[in-house]
Each structure stands twice: as structure tokens, then as C-alpha cells.
Amino acid sequence: MTLTAITEADTPFLPRGVRTKFDSVRDIWVLLAPERAVKLDPIGAAILAEVDGTRTLNEIAGGLAAKYNAPVDQIKKDAGAFLMSLIERRMVELR
């Protein structure tokens, strides 16, 4: 299987066994996966908060752009790269 890059029409989702949690001891969001705990920065947390398995990357970027008043193309690029890094580690899947 060769890994194909995420496109804006793809719908990312967190597979079973991967979830986010607010860590009240450290006061940050974390992503929990098999044998991994990833501390999320505010941007990563904001992106994953939009990943609900129904919205496409396009819609996610659009929503974030409106919310944070930022250029949509830049967000699409950043969110795409962030999600791709998680896809490579099997923490995010696409449908």
C-alpha cells in the first residue's frame, strides 16, 4: 500500500482506539493512541476538534478560517500537513 496524500475532498476521522482528551493535570489537550500520547498545541487541538468524520478537509479549513479569521488556503495547507503526519502514524484515517 502506498500512502496517498490527503485531498480537500477527503473526510478525516479518528479511528477506534484514538481519541483526544483534555488533560487537566497538564492543562493541555492530548491525543491518545496505542502506546502514544501526543501533546497538542492549540492549533493541533483546534484542527482535531473539527475532525468529526462527517466533514471534508475543505469544510474543516473553511470553518477554521472563519473562526480564526485566517486565509483559508494557508489553513488548508497546514491542517493537511498536520493530518498527514497523523495518517502516517495511523492516528487518523480517511474516508
Add this chain to the structure above:
Amino acid sequence: MTMVAENETTAAPGTIPAPSVKPPMAMLAELTHRCPLACPYCSNPLEMTAIKSELKTEEWAEAFKQAAAIGVLQIHLSGGEPASRRDLEELITAARDADLYTNLITSGIGLTEKRLAALDERGLDHVQLSLQGVTAESADEIGGYKGGFDRKMAVAGWVEKQGIPLTLNAVVHRRNMDRLEETIALAQQLGARRIEVATVQFHGWAAANRAALMPTQDQALRAREIVNEARERLKGELVIDYVPADHHAKYPKPCMGGWGSTGLNITPDGTVLPCHAAQTIKGLNFDRFPEKSLRDIWYDGDAFNAFRGFDWMQEPCRSCDRRGKDFGGCRCQAMAIANDPYATDPVCSKSPFHAELVAAAEADSHADASELTYRVSPR
């Protein structure tokens, strides 16, 4: 267990009691030392806890709650064989109620399709299934349990059917390292999301089997190549974690990510350890849960503070620029080989014991030994 804490960002300031000691990320709960298998490299101590001394269901539940309250995010339910505990189902519920990510580390023996469905329903997050070999004959010889391999394959199928993510835990050594490619292929075939390829660590029961299990240098080099190639090829399909053989390395691994910095272990009777082999270090005092709270043990326990920071170090570690990276290596190995828990890990090429360690490993790797000493189960 290779719990990896990834720092994607600089951590935001939290409510951390002692400024120098960070909250733990993970806890390994050895629920029992009982196990139907008898792997000759088992990491359990030679002196095992009897059934009657095991913590009760409510005590474990309280330990999970306290662990979560001091910052533990993931709980690894291990043993022995955790399925040997009849209250495993309740323990999963207790761990999830404490809002912990719940990982079951199992040989598969003792699990049925029905039991797995119940664990699934109670919110089990992840299953880690041990693998002793890629054929029934070789696997059952190592595990010392006839029918074990076939049973495991069935368990893997049930895990897949329930949709629980699966990791295959392959312990590798001289006898099975040449089949590493098949091992990785088996993980794919079983639909595993992750495989852990861990070279035997020669502590505990494995120490008696050095001559039979020590991999050769060629095998270790080849294994590294196979892992690197497979990682690239299977990116996005199979995550591969690799624990190499110690003695072929130039520098030691950072044991537990630094002593008392990332995780804690609880043994079946509630003894709380900074690392599973810590009891081999003479002179350390270990606290017991529930006599003391996990918070007190983590922040103030003697054993946890023994090797924190750099003050305890001797030369060459003390002035070495890698000391913040590998923390001087494994304390148990320093104890075992240098007979001094404060010494530089003999795996390090700067240790005066390094040449001795390499020569012993080299000799053992070519030994003509076929007899295995199996672990025994407690009563």
C-alpha cells in the same frame, strides 16, 4: 512496554506540585504473576507474588483513580497474564471510569470470544498480543504451552472482529530473528495496526537463557535493516517499534525515558516501582500501595528519587553531554554487571565494563546451547 510520550509542543504550565518532577504519563499494572505460558525470557521477577497477596478489585480501582489524578493518561494492564484475573472485566470498567486510555497486554490465553466482546463493551481501547514465533511448533516451544499459537491466532481474529486496535508484541532472539520478515507479514495479515519488535532484554528469567537466546551481531544488523525497510514500505499501514539488542549499541537506551520521569509500575501486591526490574537493585526502599498514596510515592518515594536528575551520577556520565538524553542508561544493568547501581550503564562504550559486556554477548551468541530454562508460575 514502550510507551512513547511525544512532545509536539512545549508543554503549557500546569499545576505541578514539585517543579523538577513532572507528572507520570503511564502506569503498568501487573495484575497477577500467574500465566499459563512459561516464556524463558519473561520479565517478571524470579520471586513472584502469590495469588493470595494480589491486590483486590477495589484496590486496583482506587489505584487507577489515583494514577489519573496525578497525570497518568494510559494504563497498561499486564502480568503475568491479566486474563488469569477473573475480575478483568471489572478492572477495565474501573480504568475507563477513571478516564484512562486502557491497554491490555496479553498472551491471549484465557480470552474467549465472549470475554473479548465484554471487554470491548466496557471500553477497552487497545489489545497488545504477544507472539512467540510465526509457526505453531516454534511458538509453542518458546511459550512452553501446546496449542498456544493456534489460540492466539483465534484471539487475533476476535479482536479484529470487535474492531479493537491490535498490536503484535514480537519478542525476538537468536531462534526466531531470522524470521522477522515473516513476523511482520503476519502482523499485516492479522490486521494489526502496530507491531513491537523487541529484542530479549537479558534480565530476570532471560538471564538464565543467555546462551540459548542471545542474537548474533549479524542477526542484529540484519534485523535493523529489515525494520528500516518495512517502516518505509508500510508507512500509514503498520507502525513498527523496534527495541534493538543492547550490546550492539554505542550508547544505552534511556531507561523508562529517565528514572522516575515518565511512568510507574505496580506489581501484583501493590509494590510501586520506577521500572519493572528495579527490585534487583539492592538498597532501594520500595513503597506499597495502598499503604501510601501514588502521589506520595511518585513525588517523595525513596526509590523514585534515587536516580532523578544528575546529582547521583558518577564519571563518565556526570560530565557527559549525553546525560540529558540517555540519563546514564539502565540502573538495573549497571547493578547486574558493574555491581553498582550508580555506575555508567555497561552498554555505553564509555563504561569500563563495556568490553566485558560485548565479549560475553559475543560468546553467548555463538554458544551451542539448546536447553531452555522456563519460568514457573506462582501458586
